[in-house]
Amino acid sequence: MLEIKNLHARIAEDGTEIIRGLNLSVKAGEVAAIMGPNGSGKSTLSYILAGREDYEVTEGDILFNGQSILEMDPAERAATGIFLAFQYPMEIPGVATMEFLKTAINAQRKARGEEELKIPDLLKRVRSAADELEMDMNMLKRPLNVGFSGGEKKRAEILQMKLLEPKLCMLDETDSGLDIDALKIVADGVNALRSPDRAVVVITHYQRLLDYIVPDTVHVLYRGQIIKSGSKDLALDLEKNGYAGVIGEAA
Amino acid sequence: MPAVQETIDQVRSIDVDQYKYGFETLIESDLAPKGLNEDIIRFISAKKEEPEWMTQWRLKAFERWKSMEEPTWARVNYPKIDFQDLHYYAAPKNQTGPKSLDEVDPELLRTYEKLGIPLREQEILAGVRKQGEPSTLDENPSDNVYSSGRVAVDAVFDSVSVVTTFKKELAKAGVIFCSISEAIREHPELVQKYLGSVVPVSDNFYATLNSAVFTDGSFVYVPKGVRCPMELSTYFRINEKNTGQFERTLIIADEGAYVSYLEGCTAPQRDENQLHAAVVELIALDDAEIKYSTVQNWYPGDSQGKGGIYNFVTKRGDCRGRNSKISWTQVETGSAITWKYPSCILRGDNSRGEFYSIAVSNGHQQIDSGTKMLHLGKNTSSRIISKGISAGNSQNTYRGQVSAHRKAANARNFTQCDSLLIGNDCGAHTVPYIEAKNATAQFEHEATTSKISEDQLFYVMQRGIPEEEAIALIVNGFVKDVIQELPMEFAVEAQKLIGISLEGSVG
Numbered sequence: 195m196l197e198i199k200n201l202h203a204r205i206a207e208d209g210t211e212i213i214r215g216l217n218l219s220v221k222a223g224e225v226a227a228i229m230g231p232n233g234s235g236k237s238t239l240s241y242i243l244a245g246r247e248d249y250e251v252t253e254g255d256i257l258f259n260g261q262s263i264l265e266m267d268p269a270e271r272a273a274t275g276i277f278l279a280f281q282y283p284m285e286i287p288g289v290a291t292m293e294f295l296k297t298a299i300n301a302q303r304k305a306r307g308e309e310e311l312k313i314p315d316l317l318k319r320v321r322s323a324a325d326e327l328e329m330d331m332n333m334l335k336r337p338l339n340v341g342f343s344g345g346e347k348k349r350a351e352i353l354q355m356k357l358l359e360p361k362l363c364m365l366d367e368t369d370s371g372l373d374i375d376a377l378k379i380v381a382d383g384v385n386a387l388r389s390p391d392r393a394v395v396v397i398t399h400y401q402r403l404l405d406y407i408v409p410d411t412v413h414v415l416y417r418g419q420i421i422k423s424g425s426k427d428l429a430l431d432l433e434k435n436g437y438a439g440v441i442g443e444a445a
Numbered sequence: 446m447p448a449v450q451e452t453i454d455q456v457r458s459i460d461v462d463q464y465k466y467g468f469e470t471l472i473e474s475d476l477a478p479k480g481l482n483e484d485i486i487r488f489i490s491a492k493k494e495e496p497e498w499m500t501q502w503r504l505k506a507f508e509r510w511k512s513m514e515e516p517t518w519a520r521v522n523y524p525k526i527d528f529q530d531l532h533y534y535a536a537p538k539n540q541t542g543p544k545s546l547d548e549v550d551p552e553l554l555r556t557y558e559k560l561g562i563p564l565r566e567q568e569i570l571a572g573v574r575k576q577g578e579p580s581t582l583d584e585n586p587s588d589n590v591y592s593s594g595r596v597a598v599d600a601v602f603d604s605v606s607v608v609t610t611f612k613k614e615l616a617k618a619g620v621i622f623c624s625i626s627e628a629i630r631e632h633p634e635l636v637q638k639y640l641g642s643v644v645p646v647s648d649n650f651y652a653t654l655n656s657a658v659f660t661d662g663s664f665v666y667v668p669k670g671v672r673c674p675m676e677l678s679t680y681f682r683i684n685e686k687n688t689g690q691f692e693r694t695l696i697i698a699d700e701g702a703y704v705s706y707l708e709g710c711t712a713p714q715r716d717e718n719q720l721h722a723a724v725v726e727l728i729a730l731d732d733a734e735i736k737y738s739t740v741q742n743w744y745p746g747d748s749q750g751k752g753g754i755y756n757f758v759t760k761r762g763d764c765r766g767r768n769s770k771i772s773w774t775q776v777e778t779g780s781a782i783t784w785k786y787p788s789c790i791l792r793g794d795n796s797r798g799e800f801y802s803i804a805v806s807n808g809h810q811q812i813d814s815g816t817k818m819l820h821l822g823k824n825t826s827s828r829i830i831s832k833g834i835s836a837g838n839s840q841n842t843y844r845g846q847v848s849a850h851r852k853a854a855n856a857r858n859f860t861q862c863d864s865l866l867i868g869n870d871c872g873a874h875t876v877p878y879i880e881a882k883n884a885t886a887q888f889e890h891e892a893t894t895s896k897i898s899e900d901q902l903f904y905v906m907q908r909g910i911p912e913e914e915a916i917a918l919i920v921n922g923f924v925k926d927v928i929q930e931l932p933m934e935f936a937v938e939a940q941k942l943i944g945i946s947l948e949g950s951v952g
Binding site for chain 1: 898899900901903904905906907908909910911912914915918919921922923924925926
């Protein structure tokens with residue numbers, strides 16, 4: 195589903211190279227974890243996949259379902275089914291969460307040539323998704339992410355993910371700022387989305403989240419490259435022995 | 446929200462240099478010769494069939510104006526205006542004053558039809574449809590606020606009011622709603638008592654000029670204890686070339702009365718600049734309330750900064766009575782230059798003034814706008830919410846004054862000025878003047894300036910919302926607290942306008 199080939203990318207403003215020849219492939223139905231020490235390029239990779247303009251791809255390609263997405267802007271990529279749950283979701287003052295959800299859902303439907311969702315349908319879907327995440331519907335009247343606690347923001351991200359039904363779900367440090375109860379709810383939300391035609395990429399620094407969202411594959415990102423790939427046991431090993439061993443091996 | 450979608454559709458459907466109301470109506474005009482002198486003033490006064498006291502009032506203002514200098518303190522730049530190169534009177538021919546709809550030139554009606562707004566009212570007038578029935582013009586009647594809305598309209602074309610609707614029904618409630626010209630003839634005692642009592646003849650250069658040459662505008666009087674049964678509104682249209690429009694509006698809410706008044710403005714697209722110098726006076730007596738809303742969409746000039754309206758306006762409300770309240774709400778998207786400070790004099794004890802403003806500037810527009818809240822009485826309070834949005838190469842200044850007089854015990858003010866920048870070539874400026882001569886006054890001022898951040902835009906687009914739609918969504922969120930203050934009829938229109946005004950603001 196996702197095929198990253200010899201990707202090189204740098205910060206557009208100052209030319210600093212962040213991704214240096216990265217190869218990664220994630221199949222439909224797979225849950226892949228990307229781990230690595232701070233500053234290895236994990237979040238940057240998620241931004242580049244989502245199409246953020248601050249980064250320039252200088253070499254290589256990103257294929258999504260066989261198509262290169264390099265020329266697409268973030269909205270077009272989203273409409274093809276790429277979703278990023280942000281580590282730090284942005285506040286949108288004055289825009290009620292419900293209104294935002296409706297705008298996003300209908301924008302994607304429109305891009306795919308589908309009819310707009312009728313209000314009762316929309317409400318039904320939102321209500322059921324919110325229930326699963328134990329979110330109060332009243333919260334959806336508030337402006338998106340404005341004054342939300344860390345946990346509320348992360349839930350709101352997962353709520354959007356459920357409603358937009360993406361093909362590729364990327365989660366950037368979704369566990370940060372969550373207590374254990376919230377973490378379980380969020381993880382259940384993600385697990386419910388696991389399906390044979392959907393891939394999930396979990397970006398995380400710690401093993402903790404992977405106890406709840408059990409990955410099929412684990413990849414270690416270091417200095418802009420995947421230096422080691424393995425099964426879920428690799429994450430446990432990293433938890434026990436740290437990154438030093440793996441980094442040493444690669445060097 | 447349908448309005449957001451409409452904003453987007455409008456944004457998409459309109460080219461950068463396309464101003465929707467830029468058409469010109471080819472209609473024969475009765476035009477005064479160019480230039481300004483006593484004869485012209487007498488000519489205007491005679492055209493309006495005014496009594497002698499009015500003519501004298503104008504002439505006195507003109508004498509005064511000749512010794513005045515154009516103000517230069519505002520943060521706007523424009524070539525010097527040649528006041529002798531303007532027409533001070535233009536009227537569609539065969540049109541001496543408000544008449545019934547049947548008598549109105551069909552070309553004129555078509556103009557208002559194109560402007561889109563008061564048409565559903567004209568349908569009612571023409572007997573096509575009864576009030577409260579959905580209009581056949583509406584594809585989706587339940588969504589349309591006009592279909593059941595009841596808004597009385599006064600339409601001003603260049604220098605004359607061409608039609609005022611619902612007059613009879615309003616008269617039943619005792620409300621007088623007519624053109625100012627008619628009021629001078631029919632209700633001289635009210636006009637003489639209140640005209641110039643809030644904005645004195647010598648107030649400022651443009652107000653004095655207006656006092657000498659004003660041509661038309663609306664007059665409203667709501668008697669004691671009456672709640673005006675419908676929204677009142679005036680649509681101003683400048684059509685004729687090289688014409689100054691000098692609107693004069695006077696609204697009086699007697700003790701315990703309430704009125705909500707809306708004004709809308711458009712002009713054709715022309716290469717020359719046109720002048721609009723209005724004076725609006727509001728008077729609220731004991732326990733009275735006036736709500737005044739403006740959606741100003743004068744032609745702003747093209748993307749190179751050529752043409753457009755110079756909008757030099759003096760608007761002031763006097764909370765003359767105890768417990769009175771005046772509230773200004775404005776959405777400013779048009780004009781090449783805007784110089785406008787709708788203000789409140791809080792004279793009566795416990796009176797309250799409010800100012801809610803959205804000022805959008807794009808292209809080469811220059812806006813210097815804000816408000817004055819002058820606290821004179823005891824326990825007076827005021828609230829200012831200003832949202833400035835700058836895009837393109839525009840400059841957008843908020844200039845506001847809040848002052849408490851020595852005797853204004855317990856005066857309170859809350860001011861919030863937020864500026865939003867789109868792009869890197871525009872400017873936002875905030876110039877607050879705060880002055881308290883009474884130690885018990887409590888004034889709060891908050892100001893923010895932000896850019897639509899790359900982070901925000903990326904986040905919204907990541908959800909599949911295309912760039913223009915994403916900006917419209919963020920901007921509509923930014924102005925939400927002010928939009929909520931607008932009457933329903935204008936809220937949707939205002940949101941659409943903001944979208945259109947910001948068209949092409951992202952590269």
